[in-house]
Amino acid sequence: MLEFEQAQAQLLEAAGPVAETELLPLARLAGRVLAESVCATLDLPPADNSEMDGYAVRHADLAAGKPLPIQQRVYAGDAPQPALPGQATRLFTGSLIPPGADTVIMQENTRETDGQVEITGEARLGQHVRKRAEDTQAGQIVLEAGIVLGAAHIALLASQGLAQARVFRRVRVGVLTTGDELVAPGQTRTEAQIYNSNAPMLASLVEGIGADVVHVLHARDDEADTREALQTLLRDCDLVLSTGGVSVGERDLVKPALEALGGTLTLWKVRMKPGKPVALAHVDGKPVVSLPGNPVSSFAVFMVLVSPLVRRMQGRAVTLPQVSRAVLRLPAPRTESREEFVRVQRRETDTGAELELYRTQASNIVSSLPWSTGLARLPAGQTLNDGDVVRYYDLAHWLS
Ligand code: AMP
Ligand code: MG
Numbered sequence: 001m002l003e004f005e006q007a008q009a010q011l012l013e014a015a016g017p018v019a020e021t022e023l024l025p026l027a028r029l030a031g032r033v034l035a036e037s038v039c040a041t042l043d044l045p046p047a048d049n050s051e052m053d054g055y056a057v058r059h060a061d062l063a064a065g066k067p068l069p070i071q072q073r074v075y076a077g078d079a080p081q082p083a084l085p086g087q088a089t090r091l092f093t094g095s096l097i098p099p100g101a102d103t104v105i106m107q108e109n110t111r112e113t114d115g116q117v118e119i120t121g122e123a124r125l126g127q128h129v130r131k132r133a134e135d136t137q138a139g140q141i142v143l144e145a146g147i148v149l150g151a152a153h154i155a156l157l158a159s160q161g162l163a164q165a166r167v168f169r170r171v172r173v174g175v176l177t178t179g180d181e182l183v184a185p186g187q188t189r190t191e192a193q194i195y196n197s198n199a200p201m202l203a204s205l206v207e208g209i210g211a212d213v214v215h216v217l218h219a220r221d222d223e224a225d226t227r228e229a230l231q232t233l234l235r236d237c238d239l240v241l242s243t244g245g246v247s248v249g250e251r252d253l254v255k256p257a258l259e260a261l262g263g264t265l266t267l268w269k270v271r272m273k274p275g276k277p278v279a280l281a282h283v284d285g286k287p288v289v290s291l292p293g294n295p296v297s298s299f300a301v302f303m304v305l306v307s308p309l310v311r312r313m314q315g316r317a318v319t320l321p322q323v324s325r326a327v328l329r330l331p332a333p334r335t336e337s338r339e340e341f342v343r344v345q346r347r348e349t350d351t352g353a354e355l356e357l358y359r360t361q362a363s364n365i366v367s368s369l370p371w372s373t374g375l376a377r378l379p380a381g382q383t384l385n386d387g388d389v390v391r392y393y394d395l396a397h398w399l400s
Helices: 006-010 059-064 153-158 198-208 223-236 256-260 293-316
Strands: 023-024 054-057 066-076 090-091 103-106 108-112 114-120 141-143 164-168 172-180 212-219 241-244 264-268 277-284 285-292 325-327 339-349 352-357 374-378 389-394
Touching: 006 264, 006 293, 006 339, 054 059, 054 066, 054 114, 066 285, 141 153, 172 198, 172 223, 198 212, 198 293, 212 223, 223 241, 223 256, 241 293, 256 264, 256 277, 256 285, 264 352, 285 293, 293 339, 293 374, 339 389, 352 374, 352 389
Parallel strands: 066 090, 172 212, 172 241, 241 285, 325 352
Antiparallel strands: 023 164, 054 090, 054 103, 066 114, 108 114, 264 277, 277 285, 325 389, 339 352, 339 374, 374 389
16 A cells, blocks of 8 residues: 555656647636746836826926926827926826936826926935836746746736737546446436436536546446446546546456556555545556545545646646645544545634534545535544644645
């Protein structure tokens, strides 16, 4: 059995970033991963301009303490004439500073009468001038490859005048659920059946992290059926995720099906709870990750073991999101035999963050999932007491 950290590292190495990239317009970049670093082609701001509505002056002209005639009015978007000695330019936020002027007096510190402006307040040399290139210099790398683009990055691209950017194509993921006891939501079920919650759960986990779900298939507990479904998924996808049927029961047919397809199993069982039965195989070079059947185990394994691999395949630079620390609240001391990821709700208190455990931690308890804000990682073989500090994996970070 592999330790969690080893398993995470091994899964992370199961595939590299997708090779293909595409050039997309700004409006389609949100959520996509930048495939090549972006260099600024423009200085930003491109020219000195005013930070305020007011008057541009040559600071030396203020020494006389006299009102200055107004030479010109320059609106944002206008090209100014050079500043004449002893005169002021009326201007506005974003107006270009006339060549020769060096200081802006804000309108609130002036009085304008009969085409002259009197300075009544603060007038430091160079004040309220937004200098050319103070934001960005042409030639500088402004966005690194591997970042996930959001509104902030799109604003920056646009400010450089770029209408498109090169991103990795979306990763295609196939989902397979297994089990004769499962019936699709919306269908009638018999006494012995339960609804298939893993299929829509995994599909939305995959979408939530910014990958495409190509197919969601279900196989009966039958090797040929399982094999056929896996073949379809392998044909159309970069990564295949299966759930259930991967333990040591008589009807656990995912491993034999993978082997029949020529798959080589490179990982099998991880010393963690929930989620011990986890398998990684490669079929024709494509990774297939088999997750446990219990919904909570499946969710947790996707979050801490599979999501880093998806991020890697997406071309992201950061594959392991941040892990924080917080105080664990425990009604009684506990000791784990295997490393355990428990469902917790994180709360801010006056003294810092605290984690409360869900009332039951069995891996079939779906109601614990919407309640939780994250998973706390409890080390094996040591007694944990109320107030101990543990590692915390927040859903907001680990599922995006
Ligand atoms: P298995 O590994 O196939 O034995 O499944 C372990 C447990 O998870 C069993 O109780 C299954 O009924 C349950 N299970 C497996 N797949 C799903 C699914 N897609 N949705 C909900 N429960 C499932
Ligand atoms: Mg099963």
